[in-house]
Amino acid sequence: MKKIFINGYGSIGSRITAFLKDDPEISIIGVGKYSPDEKVNLAISRGLKVFAPERKLNEFKDFEIAGSIESALDDCDLVVDAAPGGHGFLNKKNLYEPKSVMAIYQGGESVVGDKAVSDLLFNSRANYELSLGKRHVMQGSCNVTGMGRILEPLREKFGEKLLRFDVTLVRRWADIEQTDKKLKDTIEMTESPHHGDDVKTYFGKDSPLFVRAIKVPTRQMHLHIMDIRFKDKSPKPSEIHNIFVNEFGVATLWTAKGTKDVRDFAETMGFNFTDTNMIHIHANMTASIGDTVQLMYSDDQTGIVIPENHMLLQSMLFGKSYQEAFTHTESIFHMQEKKQKLEEHFAKKD
Numbered sequence: 001m002k003k004i005f006i007n008g009y010g011s012i013g014s015r016i017t018a019f020l021k022d023d024p025e026i027s028i029i030g031v032g033k034y035s036p037d038e039k040v041n042l043a044i045s046r047g048l049k050v051f052a053p054e055r056k057l058n059e060f061k062d063f064e065i066a067g068s069i070e071s072a073l074d075d076c077d078l079v080v081d082a083a084p085g086g087h088g089f090l091n092k093k094n095l096y097e098p099k100s101v102m103a104i105y106q107g108g109e110s111v112v113g114d115k116a117v118s119d120l121l122f123n124s125r126a127n128y129e130l131s132l133g134k135r136h137v138m139q140g141s142c143n144v145t146g147m148g149r150i151l152e153p154l155r156e157k158f159g160e161k162l163l164r165f166d167v168t169l170v171r172r173w174a175d176i177e178q179t180d181k182k183l184k185d186t187i188e189m190t191e192s193p194h195h196g197d198d199v200k201t202y203f204g205k206d207s208p209l210f211v212r213a214i215k216v217p218t219r220q221m222h223l224h225i226m227d228i229r230f231k232d233k234s235p236k237p238s239e240i241h242n243i244f245v246n247e248f249g250v251a252t253l254w255t256a257k258g259t260k261d262v263r264d265f266a267e268t269m270g271f272n273f274t275d276t277n278m279i280h281i282h283a284n285m286t287a288s289i290g291d292t293v294q295l296m297y298s299d300d301q302t303g304i305v306i307p308e309n310h311m312l313l314q315s316m317l318f319g320k321s322y323q324e325a326f327t328h329t330e331s332i333f334h335m336q337e338k339k340q341k342l343e344e345h346f347a348k349k350d
């Protein structure tokens with residue numbers, strides 16, 4: 001049994017913790033909180049031990065804190081860092097390295113430059129094997145993970161026939177539970193988005209991938225609008241859809257009018273956190289025109305990276321093969337069943 005600490009209990013940390021509680025190979029030491037707010041008691045009510053930074057213990061005196069984060073790391077096999085972007089790097093330098101603890105970092109960090117947390121950005125579909133034996137690895141962000149689920153199978157199928165990929169990321173403004181974060185009535189443009197460079201760390205630095213990003217006032221997922229150009233005539237939409245029939249974490253839907261339809265269905269079906277944990281190709285929007293395939297898929301922003309974290313920690317902690325990790329992750333996340341339910345509900349109507 002390996003001992004894991006989750007540092008940060010926000011959108012990502014709370015989800016990872018909930019799923020790890022179902023994993024018989026893992027024991028959760030507790031979670032790290034930095035603000036003395038109602039979420040401390042929420043975590044305790046869920047049977048978790050809550051730890052706070054040593055320097056802030058006094059601020060948490062009205063709560064039943066189990067101890068300092070520093071002390072929790074003294075007997076810990078791996079930390080899942082779920083801190084706001086940039087703090088993971090500081091935690092690595094100030095906590096994890098001095099205490100010689102392995103760590104997984106989230107998509108708000110970087111694998112290049114002075115503040116790199118690792119030399120590996122993980123995507124289970126693209127580079128699972130490279131994470132074996134590593135002590136510090138970054139999990140790609142939701143958009144970066146989603147793109148990998150589309151690009152890798154396309155490359156495997158069409159290889160040299162592909163000319164370039166142009167992607168517009170339509171990003172959600174906030175997460176569902178971030179109720180304190182107001183949606184701003186604007187379409188915000190993102191200068192130099194990191195997503196393309198992040199994908200290129202596993203897809204190849206010279207790959208012909210061109211990414212633009214905007215943010216829109218919704219909490220209901222991201223939408224990627226992708227144009228795939230071929231050297232000659234492009235394949236038919238059905239040939240594209242067929243590639244994803246057996247892909248992990250990709251559902252092909254025909255009748256969802258918008259991203260909220262997908263979220264609402266997840267809620268109706270009782271999926272944890274109303275997450276689908278995957279991307280959804282909106283097959284009714286696929287078109288093949290001359291040398292180009294137009295594709296749209298939505299990306300469950302908070303859910304998609306959770307099974308990825310689970311795959312990664314099995315590699316780092318147990319040195320499992322891809323297949324072993326995949327089978328165990330499937331037994332906890334039931335991705336195949338979720339995919340099937342989504343595809344049945346949003347099936348093509350003849």
Ligand SMILES: NC(=O)c1ccc[n+]([C@@H]2O[C@H](COP(=O)([O-])OP(=O)(O)OC[C@H]3O[C@@H](n4cnc5c(N)ncnc54)[C@H](OP(=O)(O)O)[C@@H]3O)[C@@H](O)[C@H]2O)c1
Pocket residue numbers: 007008009010011012013032033034035036082083084085086087088091106107108109140141142175301302305
């Ligand atoms: N949200 C998404 O859709 C999404 C998807 C993929 C990847 N990510 C990435 O996941 C990471 C976490 O994002 P999030 O959306 O979960 O953020 P979040 O909801 O704002 O939660 C951040 C959590 O980190 C805690 N925290 C504050 N300072 C910390 C520190 N120094 N060290 C450790 N934890 C600290 C906060 O504690 P208090 O609340 O107690 O202050 C809070 O619980 C980011 O790198 C983000 O880019 C997010």
